[in-house]
Amino acid sequence: GQNIDQPTEMTATEGAIVQINCTYQTSGFNGLFWYQQHAGEAPTFLSYNVLDGLEEKGRFSSFLSRSKGYSYLLLKELQMKDSASYLCAVRLRGGYQKVTFGIGTKLQVIP
Amino acid sequence: DAGVIQSPRHEVTEMGQEVTLRCKPISGHDYLFWYRQTMMRGLELLIYFNNNVPIDDSGMPEDRFSAKMPNASFSTLKIQPSEPRDSAVYFCASSTSGANQPQHFGDGTRLSIL
Numbered sequence: 001g002q003n004i005d006q007p008t009e010m011t012a013t014e015g016a017i018v019q020i021n022c023t024y025q026t027s028g029f030n031g032l033f034w035y036q037q038h039a040g041e042a043p044t045f046l047s048y049n050v051l052d053g054l055e056e057k058g059r060f061s062s063f064l065s066r067s068k069g070y071s072y073l074l075l076k077e078l079q080m081k082d083s084a085s086y087l088c089a090v091r092l093r094g095g096y097q098k099v100t101f102g103i104g105t106k107l108q109v110i111p
Numbered sequence: 112d113a114g115v116i117q118s119p120r121h122e123v124t125e126m127g128q129e130v131t132l133r134c135k136p137i138s139g140h141d142y143l144f145w146y147r148q149t150m151m152r153g154l155e156l157l158i159y160f161n162n163n164v165p166i167d168d169s170g171m172p173e174d175r176f177s178a179k180m181p182n183a184s185f186s187t188l189k190i191q192p193s194e195p196r197d198s199a200v201y202f203c204a205s206s207t208s209g210a211n212q213p214q215h216f217g218d219g220t221r222l223s224i225l
Contacts, residue, residue, distance in 0.1 A: 030210070031211070035213075041218070042202060042216035042217060042218050042219055043202075043216050044216070045213035045214070045215070048211045048213065050210065050211070087153075087154065096142070096159075096161055097142045097144075097159075097206050097208065097212065097214070098144075098159055098166075098167060099156075099214070101153060101154040101155075103152075104153055104154070
């Protein structure tokens with residue numbers, strides 16, 4: 001099985017930087033996704049990592065360390081619209097396109 | 112381009128009734144996934160299909176749940192009989208093959224069983 005851990009809630013200030021961590025324990029790792037989900041809406045894709053290192057996409061970056069079973073999502077220049085839940089999802093080798101989602105981190109951005 | 116389309120958006124029904132949720136994946140996507148989301152358990156995979164064939168239904172809670180994909184553009188998730196604990200948001204998602212291909216989610220069906 002898989003075990004994926006994320007903090008349940010975080011609060012950050014508009015304009016600041018926030019890092020949302022995700023740790024996983026699994027065998028046969030084959031990629032990690034981050035999704036954003038606004039309240040009452042569907043999850044939407046943010047980023048994908050399969051190799052160690054940092055992937056940058058505008059204000060959002062995602063980092064992966066396979067040896068440590070660790071990833072983080074970095075949000076810069078926070079805006080009020082970034083208030084949402086952020087879901088980490090892990091895919092295993094041989095699992096086709098199946099992923100397992102963490103419980104999600106609810107981020108509140110305050111003025 | 113049209114995204115994943117789910118219907119109905121909301122469903123309220125009494126326990127014991129049959130519930131049918133519908134999904135139209137993105138054209139050209141060969142994977143289709145059904146998820147259930149609750150506050151307590153988060154987003155749970157119920158079943159997924161590849162080229163209309165069920166690959167893994169280990170997440171289906173019990174025999175009351177069934178899913179079909181009669182063709183590449185339509186899938187249903189059926190609950191019969193429904194129970195109050197089935198109340199949740201049910202999402203359908205689709206994707207193409209490929210290591211870095213994400214899943215695209217529909218807007219979900221908010222199901223309440225009274």
